Amino acid sequence: MIAESVGLRRAISTLPHLCDRIKQTENEIVQMFRLSSRKDETNLPINRTQSRINRSVRTLDERFIRILKIFKWGPDAEKALEVLMLKVDHRLVREVLKIDVEINVKIQFFKWAGKRRNFEHDSTTYMALISCLDEAGLVGEMWKTIQDMVRGTCLIGPADLSEIVKILGKAKMMNKALSIFYQIKGCKCKPTASTYNSIILLLMQEGHHEKVHELYNEMCNEGNCFPDTVTYSALISAFGKLGRDDSAIRLFDEMRENGLHPTAKIYTTLLGIYFKLGRVEKALGLFQQMKEKGCSPTVYTYTELIKGLGKAGRVEEAYSIFLNMLKEGCKPDVVLINNVINLFGRAGRLADALKLFEQMESLHCTPNVVTYNTVIKALFESKAPASEASSWFERLKENGVVPSSFTYSILIDGFCKTNRVEKALMLLEEMDEKGFPPCPAAYCSLINTLGKAKRYEAANELFQELRENCGSSSARVYAVMIKHFGKCGRLTEAVDLFHEMKKLGCNPDVYAYNALMSGMVRAGMIDEGHTLLRTMEENGCIPDINSHNIILNGLARTGGPQRAMDIFTKMKQSKIMPDAVSYNTILGCLSRAGMFEEAAKLMKEMHSNGFEYDLITYSSILEAVGKIDEVRAHTSL
Incomplete structure (x- = not known):
């Protein structure tokens, strides 16, 4: 060598x-790197003018940029800096980091600059590199750079802290963002309202609503940092999602007392809270107040308002607000129109729902899969011919809209309810062919329909298919299968399913408990059913009126009137008040026992509590009277 x-x-x-x-x-090469002399530069007319304007202005030499792009970072680039007489300062570092070169070149240059004598990185150079690393998706290197910045001696301002929190939040590094926030807050800088808002908004995005309140308290205790509109908006939204509605309302009042003006988003959030609480008039008053204060409602505000009025059954009022919104020039979006179509469908106003659908084009709104789903559901609910639902399904596909699993679920449920089980089964098969995952709701509809038709084996086959394809099933599907096993006398299998769902971590809901209790009562196991009702309460599953009526019915038929009346009395003393079914069950029990005076008193009580007598009420009494007459006639013979 x-x-x-x-x-x-x-x-x-x-x-x-x-x-x-x-x-x-x-x-x-040296000539290429050489910086032109001041004399040469000043002889140029343009440079003479620029020099007079601002002698401090200095752009990064294009020749150095070319060297970086060709040779990357290394001895050649270092030599270029020396030859070009470029001073390594904060401005130079920031300019280099702006260049469109590989991220590794920027990292190496940044590290090299940090080792230079008489130079230390400041917050501006750190933030420039952090921004580059964020854009490049180098999360690990970015986090290391942030840590170096915090551990170093450079000052970090509130704006830098806010930006770091936002960047870490975007990278889904929630815990690290909180850690850095408290580190910098403890020794580097005092956060401003904007800084607190950055971390509060990040917490909101990640669903950490409790932590939002904690930060709000810290913010108020700072003494020199006061919540602004953004803070209140986040807090009111957080309290609404936590179900702490009174706290959200108090914050809204506090905000106005502090001279801050609520935004449309805050008004919209509060409207939703009032509707959730059933305070419809309060919501309408707030909407009026919003307009009086000069805060223009957005499409989101109108959506919340129309949705709330629809749930309250005030459909005409909701539609009137929709029409006024159009007159005022607020453009609806597809979500709002879907809500209006939905409330028409639920109110049985199919013609209005279809009319609005046809108007969507003129309103510059394109129907999406939710729109079609809503229309198809409205068709079934209004008892329209099943063929119409099928034609809308075809129209959906013709218009290039991809059906969702919910589309198939609505169709399957609708066809099941109109006794077109074979069509529903074909759609279930089509779902599988299209690659949709097993839909428990669709299976539930089919299993229930097959069970009602006493096709128990077919129902069980579908249930087993769902378990095999899905690995488990929903509590509702289990409840339906348990119900039908109970109805056909296969109580052992019903009990086995009930225990199986618990083992699989699928906690039985009220429907599953009711299904098993109903099966037990049907099999004459009244005491076991009553025990299950108590177990249900002990396990934290709140019984509904049906739970009590199942046991009441069993006792009324086999346990005698006294035990039935005891349960009925307990119901009246509890939070669950008897309904018409409860009264009719007891009336039938008393009548069969020949206790007509007690039955007459109960009928008066029933009427005074707002329940009308129906065919079941009269037939229970007439049947009992007929049987007693038969017994008397037989005895006289």
Whole structure:
């Protein structure tokens, strides 16, 4: 190797023209790097003008940028800095980090600059690199740089802290954002309202609503940092999602007392809270107040208002507000129109729902899959022919809208309710062919319909298919299968399913408990059913009126009137008040026992509590009277 090197030097030395060429190349490189003299620059008219305007203005030399792009970062680029006489300062570092070069070049240059004598990175250079690393998606290197910045001696301002929190939040590094926030807050800078808002908004995005309140209290205790509109908006929204509605309302009042003006978003959030509480008039008053204060309602405000009025059954009022919104020039979006179509469908106003659908084009709204789902559901609920629902399904596909699993679920449920089980089964097969995951709701509809038709084996096959394809099932599907096993006398299998769902971590809901209790009562196991009712309460599952009526019905038929009346009395003393079914069950029990005076008193009580007598009420009494007459006639013989 040494011999070869020596030989090479000899060869070069014997070629004078080649040596001259190498020297010439070196001179060209130096000339390329050389910064023009001040005299040369000032002789140019443009440069003379710029120099007079601002002598401190200095752009990064284009030749250095070319060197970085060609040679990356290394000895050549370092030499370029020296030859071009570029001083390494904060401005130079920031300018280099702006260049469109590979991220590794920027990282190496940043580290090299940090080791230079008489130079230390400040918050501006750190933030420039952090921004580059964020754009490049180098999360690990970005976090390391943030840590170096915090551990270093450079000052960090509130704006920098806010930006760091936002960047970490975007990278889904919630805990690290909180950690950095408290580190910097403790020793580097005092956060401003904007800084607190950054971390509060991040917490909101991640669903940490409790922590939002904690930060709000810290913010108020700072003494020099006061909540602004953004803070209140986040807090009111957080309290609404936590179900702490009174706290949200108090904050709204506090905000106005502090002279801050609520935004449309805050008004919208509070409207939703009032509707959730059933305070419809209060919501309408707030909407009026919003307009009086000069805060223009947005499409989101109108959506919340129309949705709330629809749930309260005030459909005409909701539609009137929708029409006024259009007159005022507020453009609806597809979500709002879907809500209006939905409330028409639920109110049985199918013609209005279809009319609005046809108007969507003129309103510059394109129907989406939710729109079609809503229309198809409205068709089934209004008892329209099933063929119409099928034609809308075809229309959906023709218009390039992709059906969702919910589309199929609505169709399957609708066809089941109209006794078109075979069509529903075909759609279930189509779902599978299209690659949709098993939909428990669709299976639930089919299993229930097959069970009602006493096709228990077919229902069980579908249930087993769902378990095999899905690995488990929902509590509602289990409840339906348990109910039908109970109805066909297969109580052991019903009990086994009930225990199975608990083992699989699928906690039985009120429907599952009711299904098993109903099966037990049907099998004459009244005491076991009553025990299950108590177990249900102990396990934290709140019984509904049906739970009590199932046990009441069992006792009324086999346990005698006294036990039935005891349960009925307990119901009246509890939070769950008897309904018409409860009264009719007891009336039938008393009548069959010949206790007509007690039955007459109960009928008066029933009427005074707002329950009208129906066919079941009269038939229970007439049936009992007929049986007693038969007994008397037989006895007289």
